[in-house]
Amino acid sequence: MNFASDNWAGAHPDILAALLRANDGAAPSYGGDELTKRVERKFSDLFERDVAVFFVATGGAANSLALSQICPPWGMILCHQESHIQMDECGAPEFYTGGAKLLSLEGDAAKLTAAGVSAALEGFPDRPPHGMPASALSITQASECGAVYTAEEVKALGGVARAAGLKLHMDGARFANAVATLQCAPADITWKAGVDVLSFGGTKNGCLIAEAVVFFNPDDAKDFIFRRKRAAQLFSKMRFVSAQFDAYLADDLWLVMARHANAMAKALSEGLAAAGCKVWYPTEANEVFVSFPPGVEERLIAAGAQFYPWATPGDPAGGTMRRLICSWATQAEEVRRFIEVARG
Amino acid sequence: MNFASDNWAGAHPDILAALLRANDGAAPSYGGDELTKRVERKFSDLFERDVAVFFVATGGAANSLALSQICPPWGMILCHQESHIQMDECGAPEFYTGGAKLLSLEGDAAKLTAAGVSAALEGFPDRPPHGMPASALSITQASECGAVYTAEEVKALGGVARAAGLKLHMDGARFANAVATLQCAPADITWKAGVDVLSFGGTKNGCLIAEAVVFFNPDDAKDFIFRRKRAAQLFSKMRFVSAQFDAYLADDLWLVMARHANAMAKALSEGLAAAGCKVWYPTEANEVFVSFPPGVEERLIAAGAQFYPWATPGDPAGGTMRRLICSWATQAEEVRRFIEVARG
Amino acid sequence: MNFASDNWAGAHPDILAALLRANDGAAPSYGGDELTKRVERKFSDLFERDVAVFFVATGGAANSLALSQICPPWGMILCHQESHIQMDECGAPEFYTGGAKLLSLEGDAAKLTAAGVSAALEGFPDRPPHGMPASALSITQASECGAVYTAEEVKALGGVARAAGLKLHMDGARFANAVATLQCAPADITWKAGVDVLSFGGTKNGCLIAEAVVFFNPDDAKDFIFRRKRAAQLFSKMRFVSAQFDAYLADDLWLVMARHANAMAKALSEGLAAAGCKVWYPTEANEVFVSFPPGVEERLIAAGAQFYPWATPGDPAGGTMRRLICSWATQAEEVRRFIEVARG
């Protein structure tokens, strides 16, 4: 009964198999190999547009490098106050950008709204050179609270961003889960909706180490190779990352895995609600946020369940919120049993 | 009728006279001169304690260097959302610290409260190495809304800071105005109340270019000379800054000037309130924040009055707030006439 | 006939097998898993001392994070002018340290000498706060020109470093090759010789993605977890890196592979010298630097050989130098044939 994190799951067998295949013989390093070039092209196919894609070591690197490319050191990045870049990356965005400011905003279920962003911009008016110019907007899809932005919502944010001269970044650590939920084309919720750059995550969804930065306008990626290299994020044996993405994107494996994780979360959420637990946010991806009735948490832990407490600024749950995450590897039996124990 | 900023005022004649006196002959550069050493000692006298003091070019430098000394690049600085370091320094604190995060909080009249700081710390719990460790607390005395922290209020914040392992910084761009209001010893609202480092401003209050960083525990200033130098904030002809502080601190000139500015603001505030203007914050220093009845602003401008609009996150005035600042050089006649014109 | 780089080689089968084994079941993320803890302890065994070890994504990250820990942003790092940190990391050391200066020195075969370091320190005397204080010394073992420091040479450099208050860093991207050559204990050429922190490389020598920073005095690693995380170098699924090191260190696999690469290079070097090629540096590890007689390079390329030109500051070869690298995967037949073609 492991609901601690999708990072606790291993890698999908198909992805490991691809890794083994990629190991044969010598291949140019630093991404000069044929496999890497082929997989990079796959991203253009996936997004129905020529994109510039760069593989990096971690989701934090993807987010931080992407932001450093679209925000100057004296610029400001608007984001949610519960966003991963604000709460969980130990200042990597600030480090990589050379000191940009994250202006954190409120919003239900860790989602920003066009109205909220507009209001924030009014409260921090352009007063060069005293105020930092608002330069970027970052949203997380699916959000840190397991909610999903519809294409329309992204479009509205994209519109506000464009009007204010901001570039739009999407943290897609769980992009697969969002696409699986929306049943849309990846393009629909990215560049077609105004997203300039996407952190495309593979690690949480069945890879070992596989994160990518995708620029939808390759001109926006000028000098990015220098940024990645000096951040020590350019793998010498790149083929081992490319191989993961190769398998990940083949035969919709990424969506197959995400659909499974989402379905497990949905079942968990519904089962717990029925068992009298308070479910805090709509379960639209692979995460469930709950408060348990008295005694339930102790019972679950005694039964071997694993999960984490969840603390946020402006916590609505008074410290009682718990986060449950499902992954491609979550078993229906784990979910069934967790609900059963919760029900008592 | 100039109420645009205390930065618009010139320098006090005594300070200019000191500058002229300091010009005689040759003197060691970079602060090695006798005058600088003497003035540095004056700060220890002023604060009734051995302090380490460093002169710098701007208030932004004082704040940013001070913060960089007490917060690591991966640390977090709690501050008010309307604070100067958050709103007006174009990211200098982020730049100087190497990427620390400013966690901005709410609070009346740009003042933080011990309870507010405690709540913020709970919303951003210690989760090394994911969350940035809260490392410093910064308050502004007098605040950006012209309010003053009492010694008790500073002490309460100092207590919260110490308990949470935070160093306490005070932005004292208008420290003189606060001391003048409180009629206390400088020590009472600084180190005796838990302040670790103070940005001691002179420029806004009658100097030309004179800002200082004061560490109340000289051990906290280890390697600070390197920080100042590499920030290009070490004046070669330091004596010209030292001379200003020499005169500033002589015969309580700094307090004489601040008392005058405060008195002018008080008269202005009371006069405007009586004239039917909405005064937004308690006028405890040299700033007045008002909304004018319809037609009044136009009349004032036509009469040659100078002042700025004031925009803040969560603006209670719906964009109508105006900021009026008095200085050591404000004349009673300017205040009288401004009120007269406002009254109509 | 691939002598382009040890980064072009794949991973050793034992290491891939370990990766597969590590994939079973769920495991705590970010290095909280049992495997990671066990492998970390292996490093203490290997170095016969309690060490603090941190896994990262690239050799550039290992070097840059290590240096950022032992050198302040205003400090200076002495290194060789041909060192990887000076020539090949696109400023990662400067980025990670927050702006430290690399003072690059000359020396035969990319090796520094105690005398050379002493002379450099005299030419950059301590003049606080104007000059940057010399804070760290970095050497590469084996060097970028394929030479190896003896334990005595490291000790002499360690002595100079200690006397001048510098921490000593060793870039061990090819540490295995050096140990294989010297037939010494890893401790002999590291902490016993004055090394404070080692970048311990696995990738070039048979791993996929496996680099480590090893602090020989765990107290020196204070707050390093924050540095690694904010550099976005903390893997979420750490077990996949730990597994590689697990196999790498088992049964001396790392030395078995390095010995093979060294032997191949030795054979190549001797064969080419006998064939009338100019060999520039002693072949003490897995790299050979040669200038070919006229016509030879063209013949080799026509025969399918792969290798790179090598340019350095103060190039002794007038642009004719070529670098040949052997790896754990180099076959004797490749070496034999390369020499044969070179001989013509």
Added chain:
Amino acid sequence: MNFASDNWAGAHPDILAALLRANDGAAPSYGGDELTKRVERKFSDLFERDVAVFFVATGGAANSLALSQICPPWGMILCHQESHIQMDECGAPEFYTGGAKLLSLEGDAAKLTAAGVSAALEGFPDRPPHGMPASALSITQASECGAVYTAEEVKALGGVARAAGLKLHMDGARFANAVATLQCAPADITWKAGVDVLSFGGTKNGCLIAEAVVFFNPDDAKDFIFRRKRAAQLFSKMRFVSAQFDAYLADDLWLVMARHANAMAKALSEGLAAAGCKVWYPTEANEVFVSFPPGVEERLIAAGAQFYPWATPGDPAGGTMRRLICSWATQAEEVRRFIEVARG
């Protein structure tokens, strides 16, 4: 007999007088005042071209901000190994640029040559993204050893820079001394010779605190206002800096002062050479570098003379070199007496 530094001299009376005049009444802050605008235009007149000029607090700030504008964080700045930016600014260029590398080169009398720069570029070939791209060239006029680049020499360096895609920066802390020596128009040795940005120093030559960054192509200054502000280098009471430059440039005062300093240095140099001292570099500005015969230094110090030892990488004088600096305030009698004592 003060030859310690031109920074030890006070300010010229005309400059102090201008300061006093500027003090009258209120004036917009942060450079919005009329005086500042007028003085900014004076720079365009001086350089016979529309320039963008920015006043800052120190020469270190001028250099570092200028370099940060023309070199990306991952770029490389070629400079002399004895240059002020390499030896004396405690890493400010690295800090302001966000981690650029200074590639230090040799050259007589602290001057670079076109040939030397070309050779250095060949030794650090373009290998993106591994090597940092060479982005800027910085020269000092007059040089740190008191030598002056002719217009032809600057032009040759400008040609090399342009051909290699480097921007050319000139550290003009002693620009006045160079112009006085060359008797040329300021334009001749700056933009007409390929200089893109100049640090124009006033402090060493009779001002109190007055340094400027001059971009000869205003388009190159895009976003520079943000850089200056976030570096905390934007003075609130800017008029006090502008006033200094106003007087400095009036009636050629800057050249009058520089000519005097140069003449004093020339007399000192010739007198000491005649007295048997070793003069190391051509005395082309206001600095003299000497080694004294045995016993002379002691005699001079006993007589009250003040000067500094001078240490450099590759010191030709074996530690015996001393630096003597003259200023606008040096008196002929000081020079006469110093020579007399030296002669014994």
